Amino acid sequence: MAQETYYELLYLIDSGVKDEDVEGVSSKVKSMIERAEGAVLDSLSLGRKRLGYPVQKQRQGHYLLMNFTMDQSNMKGLNHALTMASEVMRHTMVLRPKSFLEKKDILPAMLEKEREAAHLVTMEREPVVVPESAEIQEQPSPSEVFSMEDLDKKLDEILKT
Numbered sequence: 001m002a003q004e005t006y007y008e009l010l011y012l013i014d015s016g017v018k019d020e021d022v023e024g025v026s027s028k029v030k031s032m033i034e035r036a037e038g039a040v041l042d043s044l045s046l047g048r049k050r051l052g053y054p055v056q057k058q059r060q061g062h063y064l065l066m067n068f069t070m071d072q073s074n075m076k077g078l079n080h081a082l083t084m085a086s087e088v089m090r091h092t093m094v095l096r097p098k099s100f101l102e103k104k105d106i107l108p109a110m111l112e113k114e115r116e117a118a119h120l121v122t123m124e125r126e127p128v129v130v131p132e133s134a135e136i137q138e139q140p141s142p143s144e145v146f147s148m149e150d151l152d153k154k155l156d157e158i159l160k161t
Helices: 019-035 072-084 098-102 106-122 148-160
Strands: 004-014 039-055 058-071 088-096
Touching: 004 019, 004 039, 004 072, 019 039, 019 058, 019 072, 058 072, 058 088, 072 088
Parallel strands: none
Antiparallel strands: 004 058, 004 088, 039 058
């Protein structure tokens, strides 16, 4: 048997999957790894998050992180199986040194820092107090600034050139 290598798999599950069914999808991915003769070391759900850009027309998804060992020759088959799985929208696998995976507290610590950062972003702000002496200037409406006739003339000039 060839030397097993350590991997970290981060995958994104379709937001259409209900929260209670996420564990089922995670076990399906775990069985894919085991069929490819791998062994799952640990698994962590990072929760439902808003995506930076739409993925398969979805704006949210469940992020899951899994550490496992596997012979490098079986990676192509696992990659294909994950690509074909309908629930998995995206995935990435990273080769990790064994020493990285031996630090058991690294994932919870990373998660806690992320939660703290999210809390700082969503903290309520103090309301802005405007002094009564401050005058509020109203902006003129666009129809007051330009008449329709002026706009038509400008449009005709632009279209003629």
